[in-house]
Amino acid sequence: MKQNQQTVWMILALLIAAGIAPWVLPTYYLYLLNLILINIILALGLNVLTGNSGQISLCHSSFMAIGAYTYTLLNNHSQLPMLLCVLVAVLLASVGGILVGYPARRLSGIYLALATLAFLSLTQILIEEFPDLTGGIRGLKIEPSEFLGWSMGNETMLFYIVAIACGFCLYITANMMRSRIGRAFDAIRTSPHAAQALGIQVAQVKLVAFTISAAYAGLAGALFSMVVGFIDPVEFGVSASLRYITFIVVGGMGSIAGSVIGAVVFTGLPEALRGIKEYGDLVYSAILLLSLIFMPNGLVGLLRARKSKPNASTVGH
Amino acid sequence: MQTKMLLQTRHLSLQFGGLKAVDDVSIDVPQGQIRGLIGPNGAGKTTLINSISGAIQCTSGEIVFDGVNIEKMAPHLISALGMSRSFQHVQIFGDRSVRDNVLIGMHRHLKIGLLAQLLGTRHARRLELEAKEKADDLLRRFELLEDAERPASLLPYGMLKRLDLARALAAKPKLLLLDEPTSGMSEEEALTAIRMLKSIVREEGMTLLVIEHNMRVMMQLADFISVLHLGRVITQGTPDQVTQDPIAIEAYLGEEVADA
Amino acid sequence: MTITIALQLLIAGLSVGSIYALVALALVIPFKASSILNFAQGELVTVGAYAALVLTALALPYWVVLPVTILIGFVVGLFIERAMIRRIMAAPEFTLVIATFAIGLIIKSAIRLYWQDNLFTIDNPLPFGSFRVAGVVLNPQYLWVIFCTTMLVVCLAWFFKFNPLGKAMRAVSQSQEAARLMGVSVERVLMISWGISSAIGALGGILLAPIIGINPEVGHLVLKALVAAVIGGFTSLPGAVVGGLLLGLIETYSGAFFGSTAKNILPFVVLVVFLLVRPYGLFGRAPLVRI
Numbered sequence: 001m002k003q004n005q006q007t008v009w010m011i012l013a014l015l016i017a018a019g020i021a022p023w024v025l026p027t028y029y030l031y032l033l034n035l036i037l038i039n040i041i042l043a044l045g046l047n048v049l050t051g052n053s054g055q056i057s058l059c060h061s062s063f064m065a066i067g068a069y070t071y072t073l074l075n076n077h078s079q080l081p082m083l084l085c086v087l088v089a090v091l092l093a094s095v096g097g098i099l100v101g102y103p104a105r106r107l108s109g110i111y112l113a114l115a116t117l118a119f120l121s122l123t124q125i126l127i128e129e130f131p132d133l134t135g136g137i138r139g140l141k142i143e144p145s146e147f148l149g150w151s152m153g154n155e156t157m158l159f160y161i162v163a164i165a166c167g168f169c170l171y172i173t174a175n176m177m178r179s180r181i182g183r184a185f186d187a188i189r190t191s192p193h194a195a196q197a198l199g200i201q202v203a204q205v206k207l208v209a210f211t212i213s214a215a216y217a218g219l220a221g222a223l224f225s226m227v228v229g230f231i232d233p234v235e236f237g238v239s240a241s242l243r244y245i246t247f248i249v250v251g252g253m254g255s256i257a258g259s260v261i262g263a264v265v266f267t268g269l270p271e272a273l274r275g276i277k278e279y280g281d282l283v284y285s286a287i288l289l290l291s292l293i294f295m296p297n298g299l300v301g302l303l304r305a306r307k308s309k310p311n312a313s314t315v316g317h
Numbered sequence: 318m319q320t321k322m323l324l325q326t327r328h329l330s331l332q333f334g335g336l337k338a339v340d341d342v343s344i345d346v347p348q349g350q351i352r353g354l355i356g357p358n359g360a361g362k363t364t365l366i367n368s369i370s371g372a373i374q375c376t377s378g379e380i381v382f383d384g385v386n387i388e389k390m391a392p393h394l395i396s397a398l399g400m401s402r403s404f405q406h407v408q409i410f411g412d413r414s415v416r417d418n419v420l421i422g423m424h425r426h427l428k429i430g431l432l433a434q435l436l437g438t439r440h441a442r443r444l445e446l447e448a449k450e451k452a453d454d455l456l457r458r459f460e461l462l463e464d465a466e467r468p469a470s471l472l473p474y475g476m477l478k479r480l481d482l483a484r485a486l487a488a489k490p491k492l493l494l495l496d497e498p499t500s501g502m503s504e505e506e507a508l509t510a511i512r513m514l515k516s517i518v519r520e521e522g523m524t525l526l527v528i529e530h531n532m533r534v535m536m537q538l539a540d541f542i543s544v545l546h547l548g549r550v551i552t553q554g555t556p557d558q559v560t561q562d563p564i565a566i567e568a569y570l571g572e573e574v575a576d577a
Numbered sequence: 578m579t580i581t582i583a584l585q586l587l588i589a590g591l592s593v594g595s596i597y598a599l600v601a602l603a604l605v606i607p608f609k610a611s612s613i614l615n616f617a618q619g620e621l622v623t624v625g626a627y628a629a630l631v632l633t634a635l636a637l638p639y640w641v642v643l644p645v646t647i648l649i650g651f652v653v654g655l656f657i658e659r660a661m662i663r664r665i666m667a668a669p670e671f672t673l674v675i676a677t678f679a680i681g682l683i684i685k686s687a688i689r690l691y692w693q694d695n696l697f698t699i700d701n702p703l704p705f706g707s708f709r710v711a712g713v714v715l716n717p718q719y720l721w722v723i724f725c726t727t728m729l730v731v732c733l734a735w736f737f738k739f740n741p742l743g744k745a746m747r748a749v750s751q752s753q754e755a756a757r758l759m760g761v762s763v764e765r766v767l768m769i770s771w772g773i774s775s776a777i778g779a780l781g782g783i784l785l786a787p788i789i790g791i792n793p794e795v796g797h798l799v800l801k802a803l804v805a806a807v808i809g810g811f812t813s814l815p816g817a818v819v820g821g822l823l824l825g826l827i828e829t830y831s832g833a834f835f836g837s838t839a840k841n842i843l844p845f846v847v848l849v850v851f852l853l854v855r856p857y858g859l860f861g862r863a864p865l866v867r868i
Contacts, residue, residue, distance in 0.1 A: 056671050058678075103853050109670040110614045110811075111856050114803060118845040118852075121800055125845075129838045175437040179445060180429055183421045187410050194408035197370060198488055199396040199425035208431070242678055249675065254412065282690060285682035292676045293664050 018163045022156040030159055034227045036267045037166040038220050043247040043259035044173045045216025050245070051253030052182065053209040054189025056109065058241045059100060059116040062123040063214035065236035067093040067221025072140050072231055073133070082147040086222045093218020094211050096123075101210025105203035120238060127233050139232040142225050152226060162223050169216060173256055176212075185209055186254070239281055246288040252300025261299050320347040322381075323492055323524045324369070329378035329388075331361075331368055331548075338364040339375065340548035346492075351518060351525040353539030353556070355532075357568065361548040362528045363405055366494050369526070370402045371395040383491060397425065401490035403481045405497050405528075411470030415461055418469050418480055419452040422487030452487065458513050459483045475502040479510050486517055493518070495527045499534050507531060511538050532560070544568060581712045586829050592719035594825020595726035596781055600802035601809065601817035602733065603777040608811050609750040610770040613662065613673050617681030619796025620688075621775045625650050625782025626791045627688060630697050639702040646783045647776045654775020658768045681796065689793040697791040699783075722784050729777065730818055737814075746770055801828075804848045810861020819859065 022030060046060050070089040074080050080088070100119050107115055127134045134140060142152075150157045176182040184205045187195040192202050225231055234240075243266070251262020270280055295302060324346040331339040339361045346352045354362045368375045369382075371392035380388045387395050401422075410418050420427075427448050433441040456462040459479045464472065469480060482498050498514070499507035511534050518525050529535045535542065536556045543553045546568040552559065559565050604618050615621075628649045632642040661680060665672055703717045736743035748756040749766045757763050782795065789795070805824045809816025824844060832840030857863050 050671070054671070056674055103849065107852060107856070110674060111852055113616075113674050114807065115849060115852050117800065117803070118848045121845050122842060125838075125841045129841070171437070172435045175435055175441075179434040179441060180420075180424060180427050181431060181434050183410075183413065183417055184424060186413050186417075187421050187424075190410045190412060191408040193372065193392075194404060194410070195421070196392045197372070197396055197402050197404075198422055198484070199393060199401075200421070201393050238678070239682060242675070242682060245675055279686075279690070281682055281686035285679045285686065289661065289676055289679040289683065292668070292672050292679065293661070296668070296672065 018160075018167075021163075022159045027155060030155055031227070032267065032271060034159060034162045034223075036264055037162045038223050038227065039244075039247065039263035039267045040166055040260055041169045041216055041220040041223070042244050043251065043263045044169050044256065045213040045220070046244050047248045047254060047256075047259045048173065048176070048185065048216070049209045049213035051248050051255070051258070052177070052185040052189065053206065055104070055206060055209060056113045057100075057116045057210075057213070058113055058238060059120040059123070060213070060217050060244050061236045061238075061240035062120045063093045063096050063217035064221035064224070064240075065123055065127065065233070066096045066214075067218030068225045068231050068236075069127070069134055069140065069221075070218070071222035072142050072225045075145055075225075076140075076143040082145065082152065086219065089222040090215050090218045093221065094215040096218075097211040097214025098207065100214070101207040104210065105206050117238075120241065124233070124237060127236070134233075135231070137233055139230055142229045142231075158226060162227065165219060165223055169219070170256065170260075173259075177256070181205070181208065189254075239284075242288065243284055246284050246291075248298070249288060250291045250295070250298055252298030255298075255300050258298050258300040265299075320349075322346065323348040323383055324526065325379075325381045326365075326369070327379040327381070329365070329368060329375050329380060331364055331373065332376045337548050339368060342378070342545075342548070342550055344543055344550060344553075346524060346526060348491075348524055349522055351515070351527065351538055351540045353535045353542040354526065354528045354545060355530075355535060355542060355559075355565075356545035359547075360545040362545055363496055364548075365545070366402065366496055366526070366528060370400060370494055396488070396490075399491035400494065401485045401488040401492075402494035403485045403496055403498055405500075407474075407477050407481050409469045409472075409477050409480060409484075411468065413469060414466050415469050415472065415480055416449065416452050416456065416465040418484050419455055419487045420448055422484035423448055423452065423489075425488060455483050455487055458517065459510065475506050478502055479506075482510065482514060486514075486521075486523075489521065490523065492524045492526065495525065497528055497530060499529065499531055504533075507534050508537065514538070536560070582833075584713045586833055587826070588713070588715060588719055588723075590826035590829035591822060592716075592722050592825070593829060594822035595723045596785060596798065596821075597801050597805045597824050598818045598821025599726050599729060599777060599781045599784075600799060601805040601821045602729070602814060603774040603781070604799075604802055604806045605809075605811055605814055605817045606746075606774045606777070607658075607767075607771050608806075609814075610746055611662075611666070611767050613666075614677070614811070615771075615774065616674065616677040616799070617657070617684065618774070618778055618802065619799025620681040620684040621650060621653065621778035621796075622782040622785070622798065623688060623793060623796040624653055624684060624775075625779025626786045626795050627692065627782075628779060629699055629783040629786050630791050633699045643702075643780075643783060646779050650779025650782075651772045651776035653779075654772040655768055657775070658771035662771065663764070663767075685793050685796060692793070694792060699786045699791070701787050718788050722788070725780065725784055729780065733814065742766075742769065801844055804844045804851075806858075807848055807851050807856070808858055810858025812862055813858065813860035816858055816860035 021033060025033065042060065042064065049055050049057055067089040070092045071085050074085040074088060100116060104112055104115055128136055145152050147157065152158065184200050187200055188202045188205050196202055247262030247266050248258060250265065251260070252258020269283070291298065322345050327343050329339055329342045330337060342365060354365070356362055364373070367373045369380055371387065371390055375388055378388065379386060382395070382398060382400060385398060387398070410421060413421070427444065429441050429444050453462055453465060456465055459482065461476060461479060461483060464476070469477070472480065478498060478501055485493055485495070499510060502510060515538055527538060529538070539556055541553065542556055542559045543550050544559060544565045545551070551568055552562050552564045554562060600618060600622060604615060608614050625646050628646045629642055632645055657680060661676070665676055701718060703721055705717055707714055707716050709715070737747055745756065745761045745766050748759065748761055749763055753763050785795065801824060802821070805820035806817055808823060809820030827847065828840055828844060831843050851858065
């Protein structure tokens with residue numbers, strides 16, 4: 001099985017690269033790599049919900065916010081060890097996912113979009129209305145702490161934490177897509193009627209999709225706080241959600257490769273456009289729009305089309 | 318010994334505004350029977366299937382499936398009771414492989430915990446492997462095994478119909494509803510597929526309710542046929558009886574009988 | 578609560594509600610025609626505000642700036658439909674939703690690029706300031722907003738009932754196929770309905786400019802307009818007006834009674850409640866689904 005061997009070699013190469021990265025890369029590039037890995041986690045989570053399960057969601061950044069604020073507040077104000085802070089952050093973000101996913105069971109299309117928009121607005125308002133807790137629009141700083149005796153500021157250790165988290169997310173996403181729940185996700189997107197007729201409980205699967213994607217976002221949020229050291233609520237608004245949607249639309253919806261490509265390209269892009277940072281949102285949204293119109297299957301779709309020979313036209317569904 | 322009735326509709330009616338798509342239909346399908354539904358276009362056959370499967374709600378009447386009243390039940394609960402169906406306009410999961418489509422059909426029977434799936438435990442992998450073997454077995458019988466890994470959307474129409482069939486069978490239902498399973502297939506493909514379908518149905522002791530336009534296929538497949546016209550059941554009988562029944566012939570059989 | 582304060586709040590609520598109603602109308606009109614919800618509508622309001630800014634800076638009098646701003650909005654709407662929306666008319670819902678968001682963000686960031694986050698304003702267009710009637714302080718700007726919105730509603734009502742183009746738009750809203758068979762150019766009607774909705778948005782922008790100022794985040798109010806449209810029902814024009822006014826009143830009164838946090842949260846709570854209980858709003862109707 002040539003494909004499996006290729007994958008094994010690739011994973012090995014990545015592991016080695018990850019292993020030596022902190023010693024080889026200068027600080028700034030390591031920081032960038034951390035951001036890329038965090039964005040991969042975000043993209044993977046969003047792809048589960050939107051790419052695979054077909055649910056429109058504008059509040060992915062809100063789940064990230066829950067994770068970020070929970071981690072930071074626990075880190076700053078409690079004696080809980082780092083891993084536990086992260087775990088609670090992920091759990092609370094998942095609860096957020098359930099809060100949205102449960103009522104969203106019966107919603108779809110624009111109504112679903114509006115419900116997620118409502119959740120986003122509510123979290124934004126709550127962040128601003130309780131500045132004593134959240135730092136309001138001025139943001140929140142992460143207090144220094146340590147993990148296993150190493151300071152959390154140690155960039156080598158920070159990188160390994162982020163890399164392991166990302167690797168773990170890639171692993172469970174791959175498992176998901178190969179098993180019953182992953183197939184159910186694709187089924188409810190492609191043809192909810194057929195899925196239902198085959199005994200799949202569409203509402204329940206939607207709820208699971210929301211919860212899992214929120215958990216990913218929560219993890220990403222916690223890691224983001226660690227890496228950046230400061231939370232700015234502007235990171236958790238509609239334009240942030242659109243940015244993550246851009247990752248998967250341009251990278252490729254519903255595929256792990258798409259998530260990775262999208263995250264890599266769009267984390268690297270602002271850096272390539274350094275000096276014209278204000279163009280950030282404009283470039284993102286323009287690329288997003290162009291992709292939606294001209295490249296709906298994303299870069300992954302483009303690559304796949306190039307690879308396979310043109311097939312006889314088929315009648316799908 | 319009385320044969321158990323697996324499906325019974327009692328005075329089932331479905332009204333769309335002023336139109337009665339299904340008009341006072343009462344049929345009894347005993348367990349293990351292959352029941353055919355024929356009738357001219359617009360006779361209400363698909364609507365009847367949709368009502369039974371729960372896709373649409375009937376306006377009056379009862380549906381009893383395996384002793385349970387299902388006329389007000391949601392589709393996924395009905396399928397949980399052991400009913401499965403195919404669709405007139407094939408609804409295949411195109412992004413997924415042919416094999417995955419069948420595996421999705423087996424969704425209800427695959428009991429693996431969510432956490433086990435996420436972590437890829439050995440237990441989960443083993444159950445997946447077993448499922449894969451069962452799926453491949455079904456694919457082989459429908460001559461789809463060669464394309465098991467291909468994305469389903471790449472299949473030609475005839476093979477898609479076979480996949481639809483295999484997928485519905487994979488759910489191992491007590492009652493299988495089929496809506497024009499051989500439409501779009503060549504005559505040869507159709508007869509082969511039907512032969513395979515019938516043997517699996519008999520092996521598993523399934524009950525079948527089939528809509529078919531192709532009379533040759535219907536003659537081969539069905540034990541008993543109900544003829545619909547304008548939403549009502551106008552006559553019923555064995556395939557031989559029905560093809561000779563003047564009521565049925567008058568309604569529409571016409572050229573089909575001449576062909577068969 | 579004295580009557581004076583209650584009346585004061587009423588005027589404020591109706592004024593805010595008028596803006597919501599106006600933008601809600603702008604959302605519902607293209608939705609009825611093309612089944613597309615334009616999440617960029619807020620930015621079209623922003624475009625109106627900045628157009629007014631530019632024109633006013635050219636020393637043009639208000640009675641020129643107002644119609645020209647509306648015209649600019651109209652043209653922008655035509656452009657958006659023709660150049661972008663038309664290409665994705667047949668796309669899945671996800672694409673349509675995200676595309677309109679993207680268009681909005683493009684507009685907003687382009688504006689931000691040129692004007693930064695500076696807060697501008699234009700002067701009160703009316704020659705007189707606040708005055709008192711029976712103890713109630715009346716701000717003429719609020720009254721102007723209510724007046725303009727009322728005029729707009731009257732014009733739209735006339736337009737859809739008597740104007741051939743308006744009637745064509747109603748036909749297209751009911752059934753594109755039937756309208757086409759009757760000889761209506763559906764493409765042209767769709768384009769114009771987007772133009773009209775954009776023009777209405779621009780009107781909202783210039784009406785708001787002297788009251789809340791001009792900055793790139795003006796479009797944020799589209800969220801409230803969306804709530805109003807859900808309350809009213811996306812398929813109902815009168816619903817949009819009622820929804821908008823209701824929301825304005827609910828907001829204003831709850832702000833007075835329960836404070837600013839409640840005032841900010843309430844619209845979205847109302848939104849969620851409606852989505853769960855009555856997604857088609859007070860006056861909307863569920864679409865027919867065929868299997």
